Amino acid sequence: xxxxxxxxxxxxxxxxxxxxxxxxxxxxxxxxxxxxxxxxxxxxxxxxxxxxxxxxxxxxxxxxxxxxxxxxxxxxxxxxxxxxxxxxxxxxxxxxxxxxxxxxxxxxxxxxxxxxxxxxxxxxxxxxxxxxxxxxxxxxxxxxxxxxxxxxxxxxxxxxxxxxxx
Ligand code: FES
Ligand code: FES
Numbered sequence: 001x002x003x004x005x006x007x008x009x010x011x012x013x014x015x016x017x018x019x020x021x022x023x024x025x026x027x028x029x030x031x032x033x034x035x036x037x038x039x040x041x042x043x044x045x046x047x048x049x050x051x052x053x054x055x056x057x058x059x060x061x062x063x064x065x066x067x068x069x070x071x072x073x074x075x076x077x078x079x080x081x082x083x084x085x086x087x088x089x090x091x092x093x094x095x096x097x098x099x100x101x102x103x104x105x106x107x108x109x110x111x112x113x114x115x116x117x118x119x120x121x122x123x124x125x126x127x128x129x130x131x132x133x134x135x136x137x138x139x140x141x142x143x144x145x146x147x148x149x150x151x152x153x154x155x156x157x158x159x160x161x162x163x164x165x166x
Contacts, residue, residue, distance in 0.1 A: 006070050010035070011079025021067030026050045028066045029076060037077040037113045041142070048141030051114035052076045058121045060140075077113035080120060095158035096120050103154040107145035115141050119155045128159050 003020045010033060019028055026043070029035040029052070041049035043062045050061040053075040075083055084094040096119045099105070106112050115138065122129055122137045129137070134155050135148075143151065 006066050009073045011076060019066050023066050024062055025064040025066050025069060026061035035076050035078055039110055039113055048114040049111055051117045058118050077116055094120050095161040099154040099158040103150045105146060105150040105154040111143040115151060123159055123162055127162060
């Protein structure tokens with residue numbers, strides 16, 4: 001199994017990492033970079049807890065060999081606020097982060113990082129999604145606590161906040 005340096009940009013910072021090329025992006029983020037906000041729920045692509053952005057597209061880090069994303073720009077939940085702040089300097093948090101807290105969309109919090117990354121990507125693609133569109137986008141994200149209702153309400157609120165800010 002080959003190993004070597006993999007260069008990535010993670011949350012805006014260039015990284016050169018020594019890793020097995022077959023190591024997953026999830027392993028590298030959590031075990032080498034200490035970015036444990038990205039959760040390991042199943043490691044088999046079934047829960048959505050490991051969702052990050054690869055070149056701004058939401059992807060499952062547990063199914064992504066790090067060698068396949070060399071040279072890419074990775075954004076994790078730890079970098080979501082800073083990503084938002086680049087275009088909205090008055091706010092340190094993405095509106096979905098604020099709305100999740102406001103609407104009680106976080107209970108144990110295990111699914112939350114993946115939900116936030118999926119929701120923020122949805123609002124970038126579709127600024128005012130319908131409830132159906134939200135549910136479709138969250139279809140691969142499991143939450144054992146909330147019943148999803150507060151999560152959907154939070155995302156709708158975040159959409160309204162974003163639209164007001166445009
Ligand atoms: S940890 Fe990746 S989908 Fe569950
Ligand atoms: S808040 Fe506990 S799994 Fe979603």
